[in-house]
Amino acid sequence: MMTNNIFLKILSGEIPAKIVYEDDICVAFHDVNPQAPVHLLIIPRKVIRTHADIVPEDAPLLGHIHTVAAKLAKELGLNAGYRLVLNCDEQAGQTVPHLHFHLLGGRNMAWPPG
Numbered sequence: 001m002m003t004n005n006i007f008l009k010i011l012s013g014e015i016p017a018k019i020v021y022e023d024d025i026c027v028a029f030h031d032v033n034p035q036a037p038v039h040l041l042i043i044p045r046k047v048i049r050t051h052a053d054i055v056p057e058d059a060p061l062l063g064h065i066h067t068v069a070a071k072l073a074k075e076l077g078l079n080a081g082y083r084l085v086l087n088c089d090e091q092a093g094q095t096v097p098h099l100h101f102h103l104l105g106g107r108n109m110a111w112p113p114g
């Protein structure tokens with residue numbers, strides 16, 4: 001099911017993406033199938049399959065990604081709010097086996113999520 005890590009191909013430049021931010025630790029790009037007016041994916045360069053595989057040494061990386069998410073949300077004008085989503089494994093709807101945060105904004109959102 002989750003075998004094709006398409007995000008590795010984006011990281012290597014093998015397939016194109018609309019990249020909005022990148023540094024040594026992470027890359028942020030527009031989701032190909034946006035679910036909100038703003039829908040970015042923020043991924044680590046380090047290969048981490050899913051949230052359940054995070055180890056204590058990943059703490060700085062994760063903190064950094066959150067800092068980048070907050071900075072991008074500000075830059076994109078999401079002053080009214082935004083949602084940061086992480087789907088872990090099949091039951092949560094994860095389809096790409098590379099840790100990623102969805103940064104969604106620009107519309108009202110419902111709770112609970114589907």
Ligand code: 5GP
Nearest residue numbers: 006017029030031032033087093094095096
């Ligand atoms: P998940 O369902 O695993 O939490 O999220 C995977 C996300 O990756 C989906 O929102 C999907 O639209 C996005 N996605 C899948 N393949 C590609 C791609 O090749 N390029 C981009 N930019 N996004 C992709």
